[in-house]
Amino acid sequence: MVPIAELVRSVRPYRVVFLIAALAAASVQAGESMDVKPLLESLRGVGLRGQGHPAAIAAWPKLAEASVDQLTEILAGMDGADILACNWIRAAAETIIQRHLAGGGKLPVASLEKFLSETGHSPRARRMAYELIVRDDPSAPRRLMPGLLNDPSLELRRDAVAMTLDDAKALVAGNREEAIAAYRRAWDASRNVEQAQAAGVALRELGIATSLVEHFGFLTDWKLIGPFDNRNDVGFDTAYPPEKELNFDAKCAGKLGEVQWSDFRSSDALGVVDLNEAYGRAKAANGNGYADTPETLPRFKGTVAYASTSFTAAEPRDVEIRLGCINGHKVWLNGELIIANHVFHTGMTVDQYSGKGKLRAGKNTLLIKVLQNEQSDDWAQNWQFQLRVCDELGTAVLPAERSAKSPDKP
Amino acid sequence: MKTLALMLLAFASPIITLQAADWPQFRGPSATSVAPEAVPDTAWQEKPNVLWTADLPGRGPSSPIVSGGRVFVTSSWGDPQDRLCVLALDAATGKELWRREFWATGRTLIHPFAAVAAPSPATDGKHIFAFYSSNDLICLDFDGNLVWFRGLAYDWPKAGNDAGMGSSVVAIGDTVIVQMENQGDSFAAGISTDTGETRWRADRKRVACWCTPVSITVPGENRPAVLLQSSTELTAHDPRTGAQFWRHEARCSTLSTLAASGSRIFLPAAGITALEWSAANEPPKVLWQSNRLNVSNCSPMFNADRLYMINGAGVLNCAEAATGKSLWQLRLAAGQGSFWSTPVIAGSRMYCFREDGTALVVGLGDRGELLGSHAFGEAILASTAAADGALYVRSDRHLWKIGSR
Numbered sequence: 001m002v003p004i005a006e007l008v009r010s011v012r013p014y015r016v017v018f019l020i021a022a023l024a025a026a027s028v029q030a031g032e033s034m035d036v037k038p039l040l041e042s043l044r045g046v047g048l049r050g051q052g053h054p055a056a057i058a059a060w061p062k063l064a065e066a067s068v069d070q071l072t073e074i075l076a077g078m079d080g081a082d083i084l085a086c087n088w089i090r091a092a093a094e095t096i097i098q099r100h101l102a103g104g105g106k107l108p109v110a111s112l113e114k115f116l117s118e119t120g121h122s123p124r125a126r127r128m129a130y131e132l133i134v135r136d137d138p139s140a141p142r143r144l145m146p147g148l149l150n151d152p153s154l155e156l157r158r159d160a161v162a163m164t165l166d167d168a169k170a171l172v173a174g175n176r177e178e179a180i181a182a183y184r185r186a187w188d189a190s191r192n193v194e195q196a197q198a199a200g201v202a203l204r205e206l207g208i209a210t211s212l213v214e215h216f217g218f219l220t221d222w223k224l225i226g227p228f229d230n231r232n233d234v235g236f237d238t239a240y241p242p243e244k245e246l247n248f249d250a251k252c253a254g255k256l257g258e259v260q261w262s263d264f265r266s267s268d269a270l271g272v273v274d275l276n277e278a279y280g281r282a283k284a285a286n287g288n289g290y291a292d293t294p295e296t297l298p299r300f301k302g303t304v305a306y307a308s309t310s311f312t313a314a315e316p317r318d319v320e321i322r323l324g325c326i327n328g329h330k331v332w333l334n335g336e337l338i339i340a341n342h343v344f345h346t347g348m349t350v351d352q353y354s355g356k357g358k359l360r361a362g363k364n365t366l367l368i369k370v371l372q373n374e375q376s377d378d379w380a381q382n383w384q385f386q387l388r389v390c391d392e393l394g395t396a397v398l399p400a401e402r403s404a405k406s407p408d409k410p
Numbered sequence: 411m412k413t414l415a416l417m418l419l420a421f422a423s424p425i426i427t428l429q430a431a432d433w434p435q436f437r438g439p440s441a442t443s444v445a446p447e448a449v450p451d452t453a454w455q456e457k458p459n460v461l462w463t464a465d466l467p468g469r470g471p472s473s474p475i476v477s478g479g480r481v482f483v484t485s486s487w488g489d490p491q492d493r494l495c496v497l498a499l500d501a502a503t504g505k506e507l508w509r510r511e512f513w514a515t516g517r518t519l520i521h522p523f524a525a526v527a528a529p530s531p532a533t534d535g536k537h538i539f540a541f542y543s544s545n546d547l548i549c550l551d552f553d554g555n556l557v558w559f560r561g562l563a564y565d566w567p568k569a570g571n572d573a574g575m576g577s578s579v580v581a582i583g584d585t586v587i588v589q590m591e592n593q594g595d596s597f598a599a600g601i602s603t604d605t606g607e608t609r610w611r612a613d614r615k616r617v618a619c620w621c622t623p624v625s626i627t628v629p630g631e632n633r634p635a636v637l638l639q640s641s642t643e644l645t646a647h648d649p650r651t652g653a654q655f656w657r658h659e660a661r662c663s664t665l666s667t668l669a670a671s672g673s674r675i676f677l678p679a680a681g682i683t684a685l686e687w688s689a690a691n692e693p694p695k696v697l698w699q700s701n702r703l704n705v706s707n708c709s710p711m712f713n714a715d716r717l718y719m720i721n722g723a724g725v726l727n728c729a730e731a732a733t734g735k736s737l738w739q740l741r742l743a744a745g746q747g748s749f750w751s752t753p754v755i756a757g758s759r760m761y762c763f764r765e766d767g768t769a770l771v772v773g774l775g776d777r778g779e780l781l782g783s784h785a786f787g788e789a790i791l792a793s794t795a796a797a798d799g800a801l802y803v804r805s806d807r808h809l810w811k812i813g814s815r
Contacts, residue, residue, distance in 0.1 A: 046559075048564070048565050049565045049607075049608060050558075050560065050607035050608055051606050053558055053606050053607055054605065056558070057557065057558060057605060057606075060555075061555065064555065064556075073540055083513055083515045083561070083564070084515060084559065084561050084564060085612055086513060087512045087513055087515070087548075087559045087561075088556060088559055090511065090512065090513070091510055091512070091550075091555075091559070092556070094509075094510055094511065095553075095555060095556075098508055098554070124513060155488070157456070158489060192489065215743070219593065319612035341568065341594065342593065342616070343572075343592075343593040343594060344593065346571050346572040346573045346593070346618070347519060347521060347572040347573055348572075349490075349519055349572070352519060352572065
């Protein structure tokens with residue numbers, strides 16, 4: 001027989017930890033109830049750059065042997081945990097479920113439904129609970145979804161909005177008023193652009209005005225100044241005058257001469273501010289690309305522009321600033337840098353970037369720096385951004401001074 | 411005794427080890443797209459002999475890998491594709507053995523053509539290393555037990571590319587190598603296969619690159635090195651420490667990954683540039699360079715002293731590996747779509763899969779001969795795996811095993 005001490009000496013330290021965990025688990029058979037709290041704590045201890053891995057690696061196999069009756073307790077381990085820990089916990093839960101089902105067991109649907117109904121639990125854990133319920137009963141969505149339309153889990157909410165949209169579509173032919181009511185519910189609940197667009201189109205066809213700009217809170221009225229120099233990529237780290245002082249009456253030296261602030265209002269349905277349009281870049285006659293000349297091109301390539309707007313808040317509050325931008329950019333809220341990405345032409349979408357900020361009561365100032373590089377490819381010509389202020393669920397936070405916006409065109 | 415038995419179980423090395431016939435990573439065991447054994451001609455005559463078809467969830471241009479009688483596939487779904495999945499299937503029957511799902515911790519915005527499950531997984535015969543465009547790296551054992559989970563973009567939040575990341579991982583010894591080159595936090599790293607902890611991390615140029623690390627043996631020494639191909643350079647490193655052996659400047663493809671055989675490296679740069687690496691710390695010497703041997707999206711293949719490449723026009727080129735001399739050409743597409751899937755060579759045949767889901771079987775010899783074709787009816791972006799004399803072809807929705815009964 002190999003002496004234990006010799007065995008321990010022959011392995012790496014992390015395996016010793018693993019051994020201790022295995023020994024501790026020896027008295028518990030797979031599927032039996034156990035004290036999962038310390039194991040969950042070990043998994044919740046994982047952090048940046050592999051922090052907490054030895055303890056988590058030791059705890060995970062033991063947690064994965066817990067009873068399926070402890071499933072909701074394990075799912076609750078995700079409450080307040082960061083996404084790394086959620087993934088470790090999820091994998092243990094899936095392993096428990098797989099073993100239980102392979103042994104002919106049933107999912108604890110009643111406790112999962114109770115867990116789902118408790119909205120204080122982690123949105124991810126509740127979504128997992130929902131998917132398990134549906135796995136056991138494919139008809140469950142029809143029963144559960146109406147109660148999830150305004151759920152804090154965006155995944156659950158999205159499915160509920162999708163079902164509401166389907167229901168509304170079926171109602172249009174027979175009951176216009178009920179269809180409108182259903183579409184309104186979907187519109188109000190939607191935090192997903194495609195779903196809001198679908199609801200908006202349907203409502204407009206039914207004679208109801210909607211505005212995506214209002215719904216999502218895109219900021220459309222800006223003051224612009226530029227172009228400044230970004231040849232050889234010098235602009236990202238160069239603080240031009242608007243970064244030092246926001247004086248909308250001032251003139252300053254730009255890339256091609258003196259520049260000053262001007263007003264611009266986006267008429268785009270999703271609030272996109274097109275800087276090529278704002279600075280008068282001529283479109284090609286065939287509609288593809290731009291009709292640049294050696295004289296005009298320096299205004300649009302190798303350049304920097306700044307945009308600023310004010311935002312009045314009734315009271316202080318935490319917000320997210322969400323940005324879509326296909327160019328390099330920096331965003332400041334009340335002078336504090338909250339988003340910065342030195343990235344060009346990898347795509348642009350709503351809420352592509354996000355930064356947390358704090359609005360103060362009264363006037364707040366947003367400043368965005370948008371850089372265009374010198375790539376000549378036809379797919380590298382866009383110079384634009386869209387920006388909104390919202391809460392962590394993506395619900396628009398609108399400025400108090402906002403004037404009524406035109407509804408979307410039919 | 412029960413305690414000792416459990417203790418021994420805890421120490422027991424996994425029984426599964428990498429087999430010669432496995433397909434453990436993107437482009438197979440040698441990363442040259444050559445099957446470890448021939449696929450019998452009877453597997454694909456008039457049409458493919460489909461042994462089984464498995465339904466797959468979500469989407470995934472990632473290649474399947476095959477080891478220990480199991481096929482492992484990754485996929486992703488959700489809005490925006492933040493759900494990650496690893497699926498294990500019985501290679502003999504196609505039966506799903508287990509699946510594990512995770513939430514992406516990094517960026518999941520992606521070009522509609524691509525998917526977050528674009529990088530191919532790899533295995534060392536004990537673990538599966540699943541990697542995603544979100545830069546999440548997941549280590550599972552063959553039974554689906556989590557060994558560790560790393561969110562590499564959680565650690566370095568500006569790592570990402572909203573067009574999608576595509577570099578696959580490679581396992582070398584007890585280190586798994588990731589290459590995350592992008593305009594933000596751009597780096598390569600070596601991660602411990604046992605603990606998921608970072609052994610080393612090296613900054614890379616802040617330019618998007620989708621190439622995959624390639625394992626090679628240090629000339630004259632019985633130790634491995636890893637080659638990292640970037641937009642303007644090729645570097646060689648010790649996989650365990652990251653220490654750089656050398657750097658070779660070249661304007662390389664950022665999509666198509668080199669092929670290496672022995673001490674020779676066939677680099678997609680200025681067409682193909684062939685390099686000879688002769689001593690550990692000496693940069694390689696250029697053997698030849700040919701701008702007639704162009705690559706496009708998929709990677710060059712090497713087999714039996716011949717190089718094969720598909721160019722942007724869908725033409726398959728065969729060249730002499732020793733000299734770069736072009737031997738023959740065969741048109742595989744004439745406006746019917748491009749190739750994203752790197753073909754696989756099995757015996758004297760090459761199996762090519764066009765983006766539109768058309769498979770083309772090419773006989774390899776003194777000239778290339780189109781032996782047959784088959785429309786799978788679904789887009790195929792993933793590179794095919796070949797193991798145990800069978801092909802594993804995947805689309806987003808299906809995995810087909812093609813072989814001979």
